[in-house]
Amino acid sequence: MKRRNFLKHIKTSTICGLTLPLTGLTSSSNKFKKITILHTNDVHSHIDPFPENDPINPNSGGVVARSNLINFIKKGNPNTLVLDAGDVFQGTPYFNFFEGEVELKLMSKMGYNASTLGNHEFDNGIEKLAKSLKHANFSFLNSNYTFKNTALENKISKYKIFNVDGIKIGVFGLGIELNGLVEKKLYTGINYLDPVEISIDITNELKFNHNCDLIICLSHLGFSYSKDKNIMCDLVLAKKTRNIDLIIGGHTHTFLEKPVQIKNLDDKNVLINQVGCFGINLGKIDFYFSDEKIKESSDNIKV
Amino acid sequence: MKLKLIVLIITLFTVSCTNTDYTISKISYEDNIKVQDSVGDIEIELIIKPFRNKIKTLEKTVGFSEESYSIRDGKLESTLGNLIADILYEESNPEFYKMTSKNIDFALFNYGGVRGTLNKGKITQHDLFTIMPWKNLATVVKIKGEKVVELVHYFNKENLAHPSTRLEIEFFNEKIKKILINKKQFNVNKNYYVLTSNFLQEGGDKMIFFKDPLEIYNLNLNLRDLLIKSMRNKKFIKSKLDNRIFRSK
Numbered sequence: 005m006k007r008r009n010f011l012k013h014i015k016t017s018t019i020c021g022l023t024l025p026l027t028g029l030t031s032s033s034n035k036f037k038k039i040t041i042l043h044t045n046d047v048h049s050h051i052d053p054f055p056e057n058d059p060i061n062p063n064s065g066g067v068v069a070r071s072n073l074i075n076f077i078k079k080g081n082p083n084t085l086v087l088d089a090g091d092v093f094q095g096t097p098y099f100n101f102f103e104g105e106v107e108l109k110l111m112s113k114m115g116y117n118a119s120t121l122g123n124h125e126f127d128n129g130i131e132k133l134a135k136s137l138k139h140a141n142f143s144f145l146n147s148n149y150t151f152k153n154t155a156l157e158n159k160i161s162k163y164k165i166f167n168v169d170g171i172k173i174g175v176f177g178l179g180i181e182l183n184g185l186v187e188k189k190l191y192t193g194i195n196y197l198d199p200v201e202i203s204i205d206i207t208n209e210l211k212f213n214h215n216c217d218l219i220i221c222l223s224h225l226g227f228s229y230s231k232d233k234n235i236m237c238d239l240v241l242a243k244k245t246r247n248i249d250l251i252i253g254g255h256t257h258t259f260l261e262k263p264v265q266i267k268n269l270d271d272k273n274v275l276i277n278q279v280g281c282f283g284i285n286l287g288k289i290d291f292y293f294s295d296e297k298i299k300e301s302s303d304n305i306k307v
Numbered sequence: 308m309k310l311k312l313i314v315l316i317i318t319l320f321t322v323s324c325t326n327t328d329y330t331i332s333k334i335s336y337e338d339n340i341k342v343q344d345s346v347g348d349i350e351i352e353l354i355i356k357p358f359r360n361k362i363k364t365l366e367k368t369v370g371f372s373e374e375s376y377s378i379r380d381g382k383l384e385s386t387l388g389n390l391i392a393d394i395l396y397e398e399s400n401p402e403f404y405k406m407t408s409k410n411i412d413f414a415l416f417n418y419g420g421v422r423g424t425l426n427k428g429k430i431t432q433h434d435l436f437t438i439m440p441w442k443n444l445a446t447v448v449k450i451k452g453e454k455v456v457e458l459v460h461y462f463n464k465e466n467l468a469h470p471s472t473r474l475e476i477e478f479f480n481e482k483i484k485k486i487l488i489n490k491k492q493f494n495v496n497k498n499y500y501v502l503t504s505n506f507l508q509e510g511g512d513k514m515i516f517f518k519d520p521l522e523i524y525n526l527n528l529n530l531r532d533l534l535i536k537s538m539r540n541k542k543f544i545k546s547k548l549d550n551r552i553f554r555s556k
Binding site for chain 2: 059065069101105110287291
């Protein structure tokens with residue numbers, strides 16, 4: 005029932021999409037621009053859907069269904085980014101036998117624009133991870149690991165800026181502390197840096213040097229941890245940083261019904277969303293932009 | 308030359324023109340979308356097919372499960388966790404005995420190391436790859452009694468159904484009321500042989516009590532392979548909750 009409503013919604017936006025090129029000709033009269041963000045996290049090599057005898061998620065997920073959904077939404081709004089928050093790897097024999105090739109080829113085909121490194125991306129070690137990246141035509145982003153003198157050096161970008169219909173979207177990635185989650189020998193040479201400090205630096209750069217209109221963080225830190233509220237997580241990150249509009253989270257396999265809103269350091273809203281795991285759900289958030297100049301840029305500077 | 312310059316100027320002009328600042332005027336979202344029920348996508352299917360064919364051999368049945376078992380169906384224990392810990396102990400102990408002429412006292416693995424559910428009916432190798440995808444190997448550590456106390460505190464604090472066997476704990480009001488190891492009263496002055504994985508032995512999942520043991524024995528057996536071997540032999544698999552680790556009221 006819900007899905008039918010959703011399809012209905014998509015159909016109306018498809019009709020809107022058809023009129024867009026016409027209004028586009030009279031550029032400045034085009035009042036709103038709509039950017040759609042689609043996202044997944046912790047898909048864990050779940051290529052095929054769950055079997056029909058699965059007690060919890062029968063027939064759910066699967067790359068075919070996801071691909072169809074993404075294509076359908078993109079037809080309605082070509083100004084769409086497809087993002088992932090890590091742990092692409094590990095969970096089905098597809099990873100044990102083909103070491104990431106299947107997952108990355110399929111994500112490339114589905115039109116993913118970026119992902120970030122989850123802890124399970126390291127399950128075969130740094131060298132094999134670096135090798136598998138040749139199957140991806142999209143970037144893996146991470147800004148709080150150091151890769152110097154490892155096989156991943158120069159293969160992972162801190163951030164990427166996407167220009168979608170004139171809207172500049174800055175996307176950066178954050179990874180979880182690997183110590184205790186991954187065998188030492190599998191990530192030797194990588195150091196973990198504080199996500200809050202890094203985020204403040206990166207978002208300053210994205211917002212003020214590159215004039216990004218939208219800043220998205222792909223985070224594999226986890227949504228929150230009940231045993232200790234102070235453990236680094238998306239809720240903590242959102243509160244202690246500024247300039248992030250959306251955190252796409254992962255790691256904790258948290259099935260949020262819809263995005264949650266948190267106030268950041270500047271008392272501005274940050275959205276956090278996470279869609280559980282195994283490709284069962286897909287997140288979709290639409291941002292509408294108006295082309296008025298930001299008048300009080302001084303407003304953004306706080307010391 | 309001149310033409311090139313003009314083109315450059317025009318390009319620069321248009322670039323600077325498009326450099327407008329946009330502000331978010333509205334954000335809209337609905338519930339996260341369920342991904343299911345879809346007709347085929349030929350291009351995607353073509354990519355998957357050769358890989359799927361290569362792993363078809365894993366679809367062979369290794370056994371039958373009486374019910375569906377999950378890692379999430381209890382509090383400090385689970386049906387799937389109990390089943391896995393019991394099997395891994397049964398399969399590893401003879402190997403350890405061959406090596407040392409000693410028996411393993413108890414076993415502890417981690418909740419996060421067990422994924423998915425074991426569905427009722429036929430069990431395939433594919434299912435077991437999904438439940439335990441890791442390369443982890445059976446490892447035995449000899450630790451002091453005081454480390455076992457740390458382990459019990461860890462259980463209490465984590466409050467998760469970490470798979471264990473031959474370890475019985477009763478908590479009352481967050482305090483330890485009873486510890487039995489292999490049905491015998493726990494003795495803090497004794498050393499214990501504990502079966503775990505090489506990942507946890509190295510301090511994985513913050514199990515630091517395994518990190519610097521008195522002795523380490525790597526049995527060189529993949530945990531998933533042990534599950535497959537045991538299920539092939541047993542054919543019919545069943546499990547239950549038995550209050551091995553619980554909080555009393």
